[in-house]
Amino acid sequence: MGFFSKFFLFVLNFIVFAIGVGVIVLASLILTNGAQFQVLLDEGTFSVPIILLIMGVIVMLIGFFGCFGALRESPCLLYTYATIVLLLLIAQISVAIYGIVKQDELKAFISGNMVKVFEKIGGDDQELTDSLNGVQHELHCCGVYNYTDWALTIHGDNTPTGGLVPSGCCKTPNSTECTTTTWATMSEPAASEGIYTKGCYTLFMETIEGQATWLGIGAILLALIQLFCVLVACGIGKNSSSSAVY
Numbered sequence: 001m002g003f004f005s006k007f008f009l010f011v012l013n014f015i016v017f018a019i020g021v022g023v024i025v026l027a028s029l030i031l032t033n034g035a036q037f038q039v040l041l042d043e044g045t046f047s048v049p050i051i052l053l054i055m056g057v058i059v060m061l062i063g064f065f066g067c068f069g070a071l072r073e074s075p076c077l078l079y080t081y082a083t084i085v086l087l088l089l090i091a092q093i094s095v096a097i098y099g100i101v102k103q104d105e106l107k108a109f110i111s112g113n114m115v116k117v118f119e120k121i122g123g124d125d126q127e128l129t130d131s132l133n134g135v136q137h138e139l140h141c142c143g144v145y146n147y148t149d150w151a152l153t154i155h156g157d158n159t160p161t162g163g164l165v166p167s168g169c170c171k172t173p174n175s176t177e178c179t180t181t182t183w184a185t186m187s188e189p190a191a192s193e194g195i196y197t198k199g200c201y202t203l204f205m206e207t208i209e210g211q212a213t214w215l216g217i218g219a220i221l222l223a224l225i226q227l228f229c230v231l232v233a234c235g236i237g238k239n240s241s242s243s244a245v246y
Helices: 002-038 047-072 075-101 103-118 126-139 147-151 200-245
Strands: none
Touching: 002 047, 002 200, 047 075, 047 200, 075 103, 075 200, 103 126, 103 200, 126 200
């Protein structure tokens, strides 16, 4: 169990280290892409990718110290390492279960925040209105769920939109004709001639879910590797303790 176990644990932890780096990269990409969506949401909504980023750093460090522990072959260090990895694994599983169970509430939280922000458009905060228009045009989205939101939405100054859409929805920037046409009351084929029809929340969820698939695959692989690391570390620690006795 000596050399092979040490080598096996070293390789596994090197993979854990690499996956930790991968999680950091993916979380950073979500934060980078999410910067475009940040103006659409209340503060705090992007705490999830920040947590993922922190977890990635922790996983990377654990992988590094796991490699070091395998080389030192210290029972105390190995058992401590195994305990930390096991606790982290339990925490990851708990977070994953919570996310699955509460996914509808999380989606409602995000969409609710986006609705609150969109209700402020056209109000006293001109900078926010300009930002929302800029983001809608850049992302090619209109409204929260889709362009028909503007048939019901009231601007921040309590003025009903009457089917008019903000300039950010227009495919042609600064078009007076576009901002004076009641697109939100038209059918989607007709409205798509002049405005973007997909909602910003819909686009946001498609973006996050696309990246979350790869993140989920990485998390499953990481969990399996972590479990193997715990078993091997305990095995090496037990073997080292027995050798020390004799």
